[in-house]
Amino acid sequence: MDIADFFDTFFEEAEELLADMEQHLLELDVDDPDSEQLNAIFRAAHSIKGGAGTFGFSVLQKTTHIFENLLDHARKGELTLRAEHVDTFLEAKDIMHEQLDAYRNEEEPNQEAYERICHTLQQIALEEIGKTLDAPAAPAKKAEPEEDKKAAASNQHHLKVALLNVGDKDRGLLVEELEQLGDIQSQSGDEKRYEVTLTGGVSADDIEAVMCFIIEPDQIEITTVAAEASAPGVAPAAEPAPSAPAPVAEEKPAAPVAETPPVSKAPASKKPEKAAAKKAAPESSSIRVSVDKVDQIINLVGELIITQSMLDQTVSDLGDQSVGNSSLQNGMSLLQRNARDLQEAVMSIRMIPMEFVFSRFPRVVRDTAGKLGKEIELVTEGKSTELDKSLVERITDPLTHLVRNSLDHGIEMPDEREALGKPRTGKLVLSARHQGGNILIEVRDDGAGMDRDRLLAKARENGLNVSDTMSDEDVYQLIFAPGFSTAKEVTDVSGRGVGMDVVKRNIQGMGGRVEIQSKKGEGTNTRIVLPLTLAILDGMSIKVGSETFILPLSTVLESLQPAKGDMYAMAGDDVVLKVRDEYLPVIAIHEVLDVENAITDPTKSIAVIVQGEGRRYAMLVDELIGQQQVVVKNLEDNYRKVPGVSAATILGDGSVALILDITGLHRLSRAKKEAGKIANQPHLSYYKEAEPS
């Protein structure tokens, strides 16, 4: 085993610690800092420092060290915190994160950022408490005398590491680890007690930290032996002692961080520490599993479900023969139930709460608001709403963009708001909740709202095809057109007009859609509707001619048999169906998808009322077959995007059925009618552009 194997563990833990640190920093009340929180921040910094030191990430170690010292003064009340300090701390956290990433990519961290943040932190210390933080003249060198002392101490010491009750196999590994940490002078002993004498620049803590990955802390005993005293066969010249004339005798292995006796130093013992920081959050027993493995299980379960429904179909095809055989029937229903439960359980592995997304926004809002000089209150709702992991990862960027957009264009400056009779502080609400088979994520602000006329004027300027009679909804959708921006000036937050089209494309790529509701002067509500997962879909299978299609069940509202009197022809080919005082555009699937041998008389077919992108349509089909869960298979893997079709699935008999996309079908139907009427097809070309590639 190589020490590098522990790197990943360290990186992951450090990342969690940094996230904790940020959360606490954001929650910190500057005027009356909660000492528990300051302690938690301090502990996080300290743990990272410990780990960084162990693995030799010196720049990160030094940065955290200075940071930690400053925090120490803060929690002792020697430093009176101000808002800008918190800003600096957050910046420091960011830089530490960058350094961490750099180490992870096996690069050298940015020296300039490191020197700058060290300097800034030193400056705070100098101004506020009138003393330097054991300032290093050149930051690249040793960070502080304490460190020097420690180094000096361990350099002048031999560490006698005794391994108690360690088997041969582990011992080999441990000795190898020790070799990485320093020069082994001698080793001897048996299984009960094996002693290794070590020289080098490591401290006892560091050794303990590394060893703890393999053995229990009580299996290790480290004693410091002064170089002068012991040193059998040690050449002192091999370790030229640094100039720091530290009194060796006072130095004990545990001394370096003596100011925090209750805090353990080893990364391995971070768990209890973290729990304490979260005010005794219940210890969750979890394992880290790579997403690939989970996906593989999900795929296999998907295939199992297909096999199960194939069997089911075979059994029901047996008809009378199977009726008498109750054990077959029982077995089938048991299999079905177990398969569904298994599927549900497996799918839930991938579900993670929206909190993972929302937790980054306090920071985004704080930074953006600060940059823009606005006062914003962020409210998050529905943090525990669960969503598929792949969607969570992909929703973050679009959501960040929408939030920035709201902050920049939506919410007005404080003075402006006051003049309008609104509270100075703007309110931004992020909410997530389940709605049917979807998750609804909203970004709501109480800002200026959208200006319909300005959007239209701007659209004309950009050469887009718009008319004054467009519905509000369509007008708002204009902001998603590429290159569209109504911002009066370009800021570094937003306004360049790139992005909103990307936002829409990303969301559509996830099988979702964006809707905008806005009222001038009162605010804007951007609603993102996403499927809960991309892998499984509740579908309604329908038959047209001899072909089977799947409609997403979430889009189906009801079905009915249209009466002749309820169908109205409109301006040529268009037909609408009257359903309870509402006129719905009719889409005849057999026309749109050119199905042969389908029922062409609407009164003999079935109208399925479906909803897509906020609109309702009546879809004419021949027959409803039934509801079933289907495993969504991508068509684009080996083929391409098909208009009117969102994906495909495999039916019980092994054949492929297409999953229909309601709005796509509507566009296709319109495009077809246009194409039939006019040779020049503006809608068709528009349709092509609108289609995400």
Place this chain on the structure above:
Amino acid sequence: MSQASNEAVLAAAEAENREFLVFSLGDEEYAIDILKVQEIRGYENVTRIANAPDFIKGVTNLRGVIVPIVDLRIKFHLENVEYGGQTVVIVVNVADRIVGIVVDGVSDVMTLTPEQIKPAPEFGVTLSSDFLSGLGSLDDRMLVLVDIDKLLTSEEMALVDSTGNR
């Protein structure tokens, strides 16, 4: 000539030789690089895709993977296009995609030496010479060597989104 050097010569010649899968479309014989071929199967259970070009027959389920099926006979404007027990689908692997191509029949696997591969002449409209890697002459037979990568990823096959996105 020693045996060792003889073997070396043979090996060198082997390295230059390429193996092709020969299939028939109507009366003509075509061949594709055998390394592109994943498997050969019957034509069955193809789900039609609406509004696609007529030579795209639809998609089928190949052990859980959705695979498009292209009928080269329609693409090459052959007259007799029938589907029966003899109709064969060659499943090829091109540009990280799996595509099935319908042909009239698969005859054999041929090894062609570099001398047997002649450059393709400028061709007619149906099959641009861009999609040919040459003509193979084998005794009195002529094989049209199709560059299946280029053909299936070309814009006119409409198998791949024109932007190149997947």
